[in-house]
Amino acid sequence: MNLTLYVWRQKDAKDKGYMEKFDAKDISPDMSFLEMLDVVNEELESQGKDPIAFDSDCREGICGMCSLNINGVAHGPERATAACQLHMRHFKDGDTIYIEPWRARAFPVVKDLIVDRSAFDRIIEAGGYISVGTGGAPDANAIPISKDDAETAFDAAACIGCGACVAACKNASAMLFVAAKVSHLVNLPQGKVEAKRRVVNMVAQMDKEGFGNCTNYYECQAACPKEISVKFIAQMNREYLRSLRYKDK
Amino acid sequence: MQDVNAAPTxxxxxxxLLNRSIGKKLLMSLSGLVLLGYVVGHLIGNLQIFVGQNALNAYAVFLRSIGAWLWIIRAFLLGMLIIHVWFAVKLYFENRSARPIRYKRKVYQEATLSSRTMIWTGIGVFLFVVYHLLHFTFxxxxxxxxxxxxxLGRHDVYSMVILGFQNYLISAVYLVSIAIxxxxxxxxxKSxxxxxxxxxxxxxxxLRPATVIFAWLILLGYIAIPIAVLAGIVKLPEGVI
Structure with missing residues (x-):
């Protein structure tokens, strides 16, 4: 199949950037979206041109590195699918595809389609952990956890931190990401100990990074490759409400 | 630029409540809840026009009779309106600045049109409130x-409403405003x-269907009044020109 691509090109963080047109020729429908870009890049390199820079790592939908806004949708048109797992069979011969980086003030573009997502790391540093004395591995079932709690925590823990929620949100809000991390920990007994400090500090850091505010559009859960539910945002709101009077000792 | 490396305070x-995104959301929803409650209460009061002139005018006298309380309630509602509008505008600009460069292509998958147009319908509601107060209150x-x-020598709210809505232009403004x-x-x-x-x-x-039904009830309840006046179902009493 042959496609027309419009790709965001930007030399570095300071460059203004523009959309550049490419022809992707002889693309197999069995290729992944990133493999299609690899083919385009090989062609560009053979012509001595600068290849399109984009993030990728595992290419099996679990690492959260890929970050492409494809035809106006974060990770492209397939639900619950990261861009690396999106296959070209979902497009038609002759299609025009717009490829843009995640757009958010908190995610500045590094080059072309690559954005700096270290804002997420700093939010995790602000409270996305439990403080425990390390030592010998504890007994696996030393702390009993109900099946329901374990499942809920795991649903939240499925977040791979790709940032599609921010990219999809009209307000570039990071609420689904932060909610997933907060809920992942607060649904487990180990995470309950620091629950109040965690939500207060993570929300504070989220705001500091310059993400927008949540207005309950629910675009985030539609874009999430791991189908994290907005019910976790409700849970985080609840946790935040509980922590209004919390004082750090 | 903000110092993103500083330890969170x-x-x-x-x-x-005032500076954090979730806090601002809570204040928006709390003030919104009060205003929503008022919209429901006001509708119940207004529907007394279908009972008749005596009921509506007596209701108006009752509202005036609570004296200081009326002003306390009005001040409270005004305060809630100010909070709601203030944070709406603040959040709108914050959210805009969170994405300085827009997408060339953007397709919404789940966000409803109602959710995406809150600031615009909100401005519509605000303008309507101003007009409505100028029309019937001030x-x-x-x-x-x-x-x-x-x-009985009471302020004739009943006739005032009917004479107002007999004007097609005024009724049209109310129908559109109530829809907004x-x-x-x-x-x-829902939010x-x-x-x-x-x-x-x-x-x-x-919740989703429930809020749609709720909004329809509000819509039908309010527009029933101008429609009934225009259709001649609710008529002027004898002796009023």
Whole structure:
């Protein structure tokens, strides 16, 4: 199949950037979206041109590195699918595809389609952990956890931190990401100990990074490759409400 | 640029409400809930026009009779309106600046039109509130029929409303405005539960249709009044020109 691509090109963080047109020729429908870009890049390199820079790592939908806004949708048109797992069979011969980086003030573009997502790391540093004395591995079932709690925590823990929620949100809000991390920990007994400090500090850091505010559009859960539910945002709101009077000792 | 590397400060409770995104959401929804409650209460009061002139005018006298309380309630509602509008505008600009470079292509998958147009329907509601107050409360826009008295010497609210809505232009403004208010409420009523953390996947399935039905009831309840006047179902009493 042959496609027309419009790709965001930007030399570095300071460059203004523009959309550049490419022809992707002889693309197999069995290729992944990133493999299609690899083919385009090989062609560009053979012509001595600068290849399109984009993030990728595992290419099996679990690492959260890929970050492409494809035809106006974060990770492209397939639900619950990261861009690396999106296959070209979902497009038609002759299609025009717009490829843009995640757009958010908190995610500045590094080059072309690559954005700096270290804002997420700093939010995790602000409270996305439990403080425990390390030592010998504890007994696996030393702390009993109900099946329901374990499942809920795991649903939240499925977040791979790709940032599609921010990219999809009209307000570039990071609420689904932060909610997933907060809920992942607060649904487990180990995470309950620091629950109040965690939500207060993570929300504070989220705001500091310059993400927008949540207005309950629910675009985030539609874009999430791991189908994290907005019910976790409700849970985080609840946790935040509980922590209004919390004082750090 | 903000110093993103600084350690997060555990702010005091007012700061957690006023300066943090979730706090601002809570204030928006709390003030919105009060205003929504007023929209419902006001509708119930207004529907007394279908009972008749005596009921509506007696209700108006009752509202005036609570004296200081009326002003306390009005001040409270005004305060809530100010909070709601203030944070709406603040959040709108914050959210805009969170994405300085827009997408060339953007397709919405789940966000409803109602949710995406809250700021615009909100401006519509605000303008309507201003006009409505000038029309029926402060009696600025149509003073000619607003100082009538009924047979018992009470302020004739009943005739004032009918004479107002007999004007097609005024009725049209009200119909459109009420539609905007209702559309604003579709997202508002649903959003509130999410903000207060009272939502989960199962509840969401009931909540969505419930808020749409609620908004329709508000719409139909309010527009019934101008429509009934225009259709001649609610008529002027004898002796009023």
């Amino acid at each position: 555990t702010a005091s409770m007012p700061a957690r 009696i600025v826009t149509n003073p000619q029929y607003s100082h009538l008295e009924d047979a 208010v209702s559309y604003h409420l579709v997202h508002a009523a 509130m539960f999410q903000t207060w953390g009272l939502n989960d996947t199962n509840f969401e399935k009931i």
